[in-house]
Amino acid sequence: MRPMTTRIKLTCVAVVAAAYPVLVATMQAAPQAAAPQSGKPTITVGSQGPLPVHATFTKEQINDGSGLFLQNCAFCHGKDAGGGESGPDLTRSKLVASDKEGEKISEVLHGSRVGKGMPRFDLPNAQVMWLVAYVHSQQDAAMSQTGDRKGVDESDLHTGNATLGKAYFEGPGGCTRCHSATGNLAGVATRYSGLKLEEQMLYPESSKASVSVRTASGQSFKGPLEYQDEFTIGMRDGSGTYHSWPAAAITYTVSDPAQAHVVALARYTDADIHNVLAYIQTLK
Secondary structure (H helix, E strand, C coil), rough: CHHHHHHHHHHHHHHHHHHHHHHHHEEEEEECCCCCCCCCCCCCCCCCCCCCCCCCCCCHCCCCCCHHHHHHHHHHHCCCCCCCCCCCHHHHHHHHHHHHHHHHHHHHHHHHHHHHHHCCCCCCCCHCCCCCHHHHHHHHHHCCCCCCCCCCCCCHHHCHHHHHHHHHCCCCCCCHHHHCCCCCCCCHHHCCCCCHHHHHCCCCCCCCCEEEEECCCCEEEEEEEEEECCCCEECCCCCEEEEEEEEEEEEEEECCHHHHHHHHHHHHHHHHHHHHHHHHHCCC
């Protein structure tokens, strides 16, 4: 038996494994800063590049926008606009960076992206500009930070060899036992990108274990595994009804597609991860 707590730990391991080679590759690829020429001091803006050019906003606008953002936007985008449970990081948004006087941000607030999950806000123009001012201030602050840059760019993950990745995928990796480039992985690089795609490759969140149960009275049940620990097995049958039993009182078999990914984690080298990811990035 594999307790649910073990699966949680393995998920954490997968995320760390996904991030580690990326960070290593980024550090190795980062060029050394050139020494400033004599008499010509080097001027930089943090580690994110030059600040975007936009209108100047007052402290009052930014402060008012902070409260309005916290009330209406922080749930999705985080209280500092750095990304939240379902909303993207606005401090790294290209749309925000290209906005000059609120013309692009206001379009989004007025409903131009409802189809992508961004709700419409019916706010007075003054309050729209408060939000514009706050979002720009947060992006400026994030881009002015010194030290390592924030986050991982998708380009950081484009370091592998897709040909070698395909060979590993179809050969020693054993991936074709469960997956097909023209079947369940068709278009996967359209549905996921960047670090999220790598996380899905290493330990897919959407994977669902199933369980077959036979009770002491001879009844049989089969369906998605909902709960498992050392003492209890819980599942839902075809009608959606939840059942649970003491593990010692039944005979059961768990089928977990993600287990093959757990095994693969122990075999992967950094090169394997980057190469297989490079191949999967072609499946659009």
